[in-house]
Amino acid sequence: MTASPAFERLAIVGIGLIGSSLARAVRAEGLARTIVCADANADHAARAKAIGIVDEATTDPAEAAAGADLVMLCVPIGAYADVARTIGPALKPGAIVTDVGSVKQAVIDAVAPHLPEGVHLVPGHPVAGTEKSGPDAGFAALFPGRWCILTPVPGADEGATRKVADLWRACGMTVERMDPGHHDRVLAITSHLPHLIAYTIVGTATDLEEHLRQEVIKYSASGFRDFTRIAGSDPTMWRDVFLNNREAVLDCLQRFTEDLTALQRSIRRGEGDALFDLFTRTREIRKGVLDARQA
Amino acid sequence: MTASPAFERLAIVGIGLIGSSLARAVRAEGLARTIVCADANADHAARAKAIGIVDEATTDPAEAAAGADLVMLCVPIGAYADVARTIGPALKPGAIVTDVGSVKQAVIDAVAPHLPEGVHLVPGHPVAGTEKSGPDAGFAALFPGRWCILTPVPGADEGATRKVADLWRACGMTVERMDPGHHDRVLAITSHLPHLIAYTIVGTATDLEEHLRQEVIKYSASGFRDFTRIAGSDPTMWRDVFLNNREAVLDCLQRFTEDLTALQRSIRRGEGDALFDLFTRTREIRKGVLDARQA
Secondary structure, three states: OOOOOOOOEEEEOOOOHHHHHHHHHHHHHOOOEEEEEEEHHHHHHHHHOOOOOOOEOOOOHHHOOOOEEEEEEEOOHHHHHHHHHHHHHHHOOOOEEOOOOOOHHHHHHHEEEEEEEEEEEEEEEOOOOOOOOHHHHOOOOOOOOEEEEEOOOOOOOOHHHHHHHHHHHHHHOOOOOOHHHHHHHHHHHHHHHHHHHHHHHHHHOOOHHHHHHHHHOOOHHOHHHHHHOOOOOHHHHHHHHHHHHHHHHHHHHHHHHHHHHHHHHHHHHHOEEEEEHHHHHHHHHHHHHHOOOOO | OOOOOOOOEEEEEEEOHHHHHHHHHHHOOOOOEEEEEEEOOHHHHHHHHOOOOOOEOOOOOOHOOOOOOEEOOOOHHHHHHHHHHHHHOOOOOOOOEEEEEOOOOOHHHHHHOOOOOOOOEEOOEOOOOOOOOOOOOHHHHOOOEEEEOOOOOOOOHHHHHHHHHHHHOOOOOOOOOHHHHHHHHHHHHHHHHHHHHHHHHHHHOOOOOHHHHHHHHHHHHHHHHHHHHOOOOOOHHHHHHHHHHHHHHHHHHHHHHHHHHHHHHHHHHOHHHHHHHHHHHHHHHHHHHHHOOOO
């Protein structure tokens, strides 16, 4: 790129799957002059430096954030308040703080109170991921063709919001804006409930007697393995998602349980028509996913 | 192959995903001199002939089975009894009848009474598949590296069982023997419960208001899409699986529901440690699946 980079100093706090994917994409697209990361795990920070995806690495978020024009929070949501409290005093006027968390209202509540006057908060969520974790798991191709949702708060600085949108667009994402509460309800069903269900079914299998558990692994290609992939996701990240999107998740779960109970009754009563009818309707949604090129 | 084929005439009843995959694999490996298929759907039968994966095609199972030394049932389980009743009188002495169904005890109950003296029943289940259906969906590479479970009944002819085992081995599968009831319990958790859950969650999304449903499709890459893939499977096949493995499926479902209720309570009470503990334990099963090369 011949133009000067969009950001002088990008600070990525948390260099896991998403953080390290972003570092790679930003590097590849020349979007920041300097990329610095902070990670509480010193090995991860050092590793990010060693593999050359960041210019500087530290375990101190304030050190990374000092002088940054963009700070990207990529830590589990439960750590947001502490990180915000730590970096707050180090942020320069006009700095933008954004994030990649799967929950948005709780993030605003946790971060906003700790940011000084003149610093802009732009909550964001690149809807992409894999079940892998850590700085080696990231890859720049994670983002292209996927959606990024920004949930700016009322009165947010339009220029700051646009800069964050441009960053994700440059990484290949399509950017949408949404109300934080609406985001949390949509993601509860598309992401949080599926993870909850996958964790549960794999947990149910974990509790089987040893011999049966080995057979479940052996014959997992018949459906179970897809759930194990989802249930192999980062435990800390997902604990924090469920604790921070409690209402929406519990509401979805309630609907799901009602539907499951109805299906259970159909099986017990041998109501083949009801089963066939449901299994036919669900195919339409699959077709929608394929048509939307999200498969 | 220079050796003479293992079977003179192989009859495949039902030329869907599994039947057409088998036809392709048998052809590729030269395992039968003549492959004939029967399918109640005349278009599917004609298509199989047109694309050259079978030598003869008919809508009449008795016509296909007449003179066959091996008859492979690849229709939904609910159709087994009718097919067995139809082909019974046409079967030659010494013929082997086997199948690919996901439930085994119910298959034995449905088929065995209709087979004449001197015909051998060898129930089987190649544990492989995709969510696709129909003769064009099949491919020979579906089988290699996967397991095939045979559940011979007491007093079954050992030579017949071995011939079926050899067929699946030649298609690249590893063959195991199992008690039919045990098979049904193992598959209830590895395959039937995952499909039931996936159908339910996609059904829950189907019932959302139109606007929200479109957003669920749009952001499905965050977890939901994996469930839509599973829930895109053949409705008739799966209706029959649930109706024919009722006890084992309901038992699994009961355990799953108890575990889900416990998790729901942990979320409601904000018990982060309990969530973290479960999400960590499930990673072990994922590791097992990867180690077993079933991912």
